[in-house]
Amino acid sequence: MVLALALAAVFYAPRHSAQPSPSRRLGSAVLVDARVPNTSAALAQGRTLYDESCSSCHGTQAQGSSLAPNLRGLGSATVDLWVSSGWMPLANPGVQPARKPSHFTPSQTSAIARYVASLVPGGLAIPTVDLKGASSAEGFSVFALNCAPCHTITGAGDALSNGIVAPPLHGVTGTQIEEAVRTGPGNMPRFSTFTVSKQQLADVVDYVTRYVEHPDSPGGGLTLGGVGPVAEGFVGLFAGVGLCVLIALWIGDRNESGGESEPGHGDGGHGDGGHDEGPRAETPEREVAHA
Amino acid sequence: MIDSLFSWIDDRVALSRSGRHLLDKIFPDxxxxxxxxxxxxxxxxxMLTGVFLTLYFVPSSTPVIYHGVYAPLRGQTVSAAFDSTVNLSFQVRGGLLMRQMHHWAANIFVGAIVVHMLRVFFTGAxxxxxxxxxxxxxxxxxxAIFNGFLGYSLPDDLISGTGIRIAFSIMESVPFVGTYLAYFLFGGSFPGTAIIPRFFILHVLVLPLLIIGLLAGHxxxxVKHxxxxxxxxxxxxxxxxxxxxxxxxxxxxGGFFFLTTGVTALLGAIVQINPIWQYGQYYAYKVSYAVQPDWYMGWxxxxxxxxxxxxxxLPGHMIPTVFFPAVLLPGLTFNLIYAWPFIEAKLTGDTAEHHLLERPRDKPLRTxxxxxxxxxxxxxxGASATDVLANYLSLSLNVVLWAFRVxxxxxxxxxxxxxxxICLELRATPGAGQRKRHNLVVRTADGGYTTIAAEEYPGYVKAELEPVALDEVDLVSAMAAEGDQGTEGVYQIPRDYR
Known part of the structure; x- marks a missing residue:
């Protein structure tokens, strides 16, 4: 036992010391983005947009304020994710931002992100999604292990504790998935390449963009929001049983009898004197056919 | 020719007399x-869709590599049960429809039992x-609830596996004998490999036989009463x-049977239920959020x-939280349901025979x-969907949970x-719940207008028939004379008749 521990220590210690720190690995993971050339014109556009839409809270040098966090050194991936998903500019400070149509075009978003990243170097650059050789099967497996516990296995999203929400994954882009996984926005954990390798992340992107958003997913009918058996139960009870009960109402006799069971009641207003006051609009002709 | 064949058969099995007997049964409308x-x-x-499913389902936890048509599962190691369920959904003609019909029919089955039970309860039947x-x-x-849960568990998918995991813990929570019970049923610790074949044989043989037997008795x-x-x-x-x-x-x-089947087929065709290919194989280390059981276990x-x-x-023994809502509550619930006829008889002192039903409003306390x-x-x-509701209503999960506690x-x-x-009001209000009579606006000869209540509804036929008393000889001979043509109508027979 002691020997085994000693062996383990010998085996693991040099490996750990030899590894670069996770953040350095993350920072050097991807640095290329083909969408916008890294020119001074693009940076100037980013600066203008930043000054117009971001600086009032995050400060002119992205240094943050009492209203908003410091963005210096965060890298362009974080900024790109928050702006492209419409989380920023924030509609309502104090609550978790909800996905909405972005205020900016992709190139504008990228320009803002580059401008902020250019202020202080560091952080993660906007990743380039490469799905060549990606396996949706592997992605499904990684997704079930790492993403489904909050976002649900169907990607419908769900409420976590204290008002925090794991948002739905419908309509997200591959770039946003990679940015979110690597930067960990809000309460979401950041997954380093130790947890989810570059290849596994590409697999997840492949699975989510093709199957969670269902362009390739086989059917079976209306999906009821993908929120599981409670929605199915309501449909089973109200559509299924409800429809059957309506059929019973249609086939069966709707005569409301029972007048005799209320002695002392109900004879005040009606002069007919009969015990059967019920409407019998669809009662079949009840001719007794034999003597 | 056919007549003589029938009479030949009838001479030997003697069904016509007792069959006639049954066909003459009078049912209240x-x-x-x-x-x-x-x-x-x-x-x-x-049963029909279930037989179809058993032709393709493999009740086994044996790991296999999925090679079917659904790309995101291809190459994954799954159980034979999961593999065969996905394959029968995608690679068997009509398989997915049959599976969805089976699942919807299960939801409707238990639902109809509950609604039927409510009718029986509220009318004092x-x-x-x-x-x-x-x-x-x-x-x-x-x-029915147990069998539904077993069937829900059989595909061995991520969500049902979570349900079995919870069921295992619930069994473990029973004081003193819980761990023995759970290990006995599961053949060892969770998840093991015994549970799928065991659940299968319970689901397709033991419980259906019990249900059929008790249904016949029911x-x-x-018929007897x-x-x-x-x-x-x-x-x-x-x-x-x-x-x-x-x-x-x-x-x-007969018509109702086909219409019920039609509703089931409609739901099976247009509404997705339990898309296990999205859930994937259950592994104890994988879990999804937004997981609930089917509605009849939802409470x-x-x-x-x-x-x-x-x-x-307790000294020397701790009874966990799970025991109270998951063992004690259903135990109390079903024992209360069992005991209710006797509780009510005790409370009211009414132990006489009753064949006349009561309208709910006439028994306000029971209702x-x-x-x-x-x-x-x-x-x-509703509380089984706290997370889904919190998400859809944009509320904090904690708030929703506390709301449900309250x-x-x-x-x-x-x-x-x-x-x-409401019961008292309905009793005190004659004609409550019935359609109001039309008011007619009438123009008088000198140009004024006045409102009078209509005598009858348009198209309303007041058809109050006195039931025709029948005795055995009458009914049978009348049927024979009319060639089974003219027996529609309201009949009356003594309750102790035959």
Missing amino acids: HWSFMIGEIALYSFIVL FRRPREANWMLGTTLLIL LGML KHAQFPGKGARDDNVVGSPLWPTYAAKA LDGALRVMPSWELN AIGAAVFAFYFVLF LCIVVPIVVFPVTYK
Whole structure:
């Protein structure tokens, strides 16, 4: 036992010391983005947009304020994710931002992100999604292990504790998935390449963009929001049983009898004197056919 | 030719007399008496679609590599049960429709039992001599819930595996014997490899046989007692007023069977249920959020969610939180249901035979108690979706959970007096719940207008028939004379007739 521990220590210690720190690995993971050339014109556009839409809270040098966090050194991936998903500019400070149509075009978003990243170097650059050789099967497996516990296995999203929400994954882009996984926005954990390798992340992107958003997913009918058996139960009870009960109402006799069971009641207003006051609009002709 | 063949057969099996006997059965007419039939017919659908599914399902936990048509699963190691369920969904013609019909029919089956039970409860149909049949029906409900849960578990997908995991823990929570029980059923620790084949044989053989047997008893007792009836149309405690099985109810029931099947097929065709290919194989280390059981177990899930984490520390033995909502609550629930006919007889001192039903409003206390108790379980069912509701209503999960904790106490307390008062109001208001008469605006000869109540509704036919008393000779000879043509109508037979 002691020997085994000693062996383990010998085996693991040099490996750990030899590894670069996770953040350095993350920072050097991807640095290329083909969408916008890294020119001074693009940076100037980013600066203008930043000054117009971001600086009032995050400060002119992205240094943050009492209203908003410091963005210096965060890298362009974080900024790109928050702006492209419409989380920023924030509609309502104090609550978790909800996905909405972005205020900016992709190139504008990228320009803002580059401008902020250019202020202080560091952080993660906007990743380039490469799905060549990606396996949706592997992605499904990684997704079930790492993403489904909050976002649900169907990607419908769900409420976590204290008002925090794991948002739905419908309509997200591959770039946003990679940015979110690597930067960990809000309460979401950041997954380093130790947890989810570059290849596994590409697999997840492949699975989510093709199957969670269902362009390739086989059917079976209306999906009821993908929120599981409670929605199915309501449909089973109200559509299924409800429809059957309506059929019973249609086939069966709707005569409301029972007048005799209320002695002392109900004879005040009606002069007919009969015990059967019920409407019998669809009662079949009840001719007794034999003597 | 055919006649002589029939008479040859009949000489040997002698069915015509007893068959005639059965066909002459008089059933009281009311739509609510047909709700139990929905359960019966969806059970038939369950058996038919279930047989289809067993042709392709492999009840085994043996790991296999998936090689089917659904790309995101290809190459994954899954159990044979999961593999065969996905394959029968995608690679068997009509397989997915059959599987979805089977699942929807299960939801409808249990739902119809509950609605039928509510009808029986609120009309007082459980009173003597039908207490035993009430208890039999309750047993059927329990078996239906269990069998539903087993069937839900069989595909071995991510969500049902989570359900089995919870069931294992619930069994473990039973004081003293819990761990033994759980290890006995699962053949060892969770998850093991025994549970899928065991659940399978329980699901397709043991429980269906029990259900069929008890169902036969349920219907046999119905025939024996003859159906209870609403008062009116000359119905009394000592007679049965209604229409004969042949041809009236044979036609209605036959049509109803096909329509119920149609509803199931419609849902199976257009609404997705339990898309296991999206869930994937269950592994103990994988879990999804937004997981609930099917609705008939939902109230138990809800009870587990709203229960505060209170434990009972007895000397030498700790009773965990899970025990109270998941073992004690259903135990109390079903024992209360079993005992209700006797509790009510004790409270009212009424132990006489009753064949006349009561309208809910005429028994305000029973109705109010029933409504309050039902409301409690409905709130618990809602509580099984705390996370989904919080998400859709953009509320904090904690707020929703606390809301349900409060609601499951407050709602029954509110429902009870409200129902009670509504019953009293309905009793005091003649014609309540019936259609109002039309008012006619009439122009008088000198140009003025006046409103008078219409005598009758347009198209309203006042058809109050006196039931025709029948005795055995009459009915049989009349049938024979008319060649089974003219037996529609309202009949009356003595309750002790045959």
